[in-house]
Amino acid sequence: MLLVEGASDAAALHGVAALLGRSLPAEGVSVVAMGGATNVARHLLELPDGVAVGGLYDAAEERFFRGGLERAGFGRVADAADLEAHGFFGCDPDLEGELVRALGLEQALRVVAAQGELSSFRVLQRQPAQRDRTVEQHLHRFLGTRSGRKAQYAAALVAALAVDAVPLPLLGVLGVGPPQL
Template sequence: MNLAGILAPSTSTAVLVEGESDRAAVEALAARQGLPLATLGVQVVAMGGITNIGHHLVALLDSPVRTSQPLRIGGLYDAAEERFVIKGLDRVGLRPESARASLSAHGFFRCDRDLEDELIRALGADAVIELITAEGELRSLERLQGQPAQRDRTTAQQLHRFFGSKGGRKEYYGRRLAEAVPLDRVPQPLAGLLRWAT
């Protein structure tokens, strides 16, 4: 994997996230908090899936754009996919010395299900529905909620499914949810990541 042209020469901290919706959320919240990521040398890298973390770690550490300054690497991951993060960190020798140490000690922060779910819980289902309504997509949500497979699911589960039901919607709402979440209710994994990175 060649990250030339992706990783800026000024990057001192790389934040690995699973996909574009996670990157949009991290960047939106950083902007709200007045954290100029690029100026601070922080770059958020969407990996196109957590199973790519090992390749990204190797590529980042071997990147030809690196200077003598060591690169800090952290990120977000889902609890169910922690094994991929551990395997990737072990592959490049970056895992914390103690196997019992939390990965957050190394800059990797765990979401319970995923970042969208963390943001839905932080905002509350009613506020998320209000946001969807303001975007003119309430009817689309209601159609999804009326589907037989969705009727017995919780509203939060339906919202999660809604975001992934149309191309580009997950990324768009990843940004919008991060723009809407009250700053005193930012999900812990996201808040911890931004504190670590900046």
């Protein structure tokens, strides 16, 4: 079982698995969108005995995952390395940041265009509160401005990735090492 913060993380993991020629359901791996990092302890405490667990989290939410694992009886979890040892991998700063960095800004904007939303993105960029921000900051803000957009773009951004560009946290949580170059 893989515990993730939300639907976008679940969409990304299923997309990466498909990119790698895998099907998580066929492998008996369920991906559970917990509705936020603060719910991790509850989900861990409700796990049936013997169920292998891992997960994906945003860097800012690390403390919730460390605390959740400790409360659920996994022992002391001091840092991100301890989390990885338990199968939990952090995205820096978050899933969207990892995916945009992996694709590159130009390719990420091509994904926005392919989704038919480049004009909406340009409207956001022209807003007074956005004028002093970078294009990367605009894109991050844009991805979170409408319900369901994060999940939509998680799937679309992953679909645009080359296998050797998949961010390491997504490979790690799926039990895949970094690509050999």
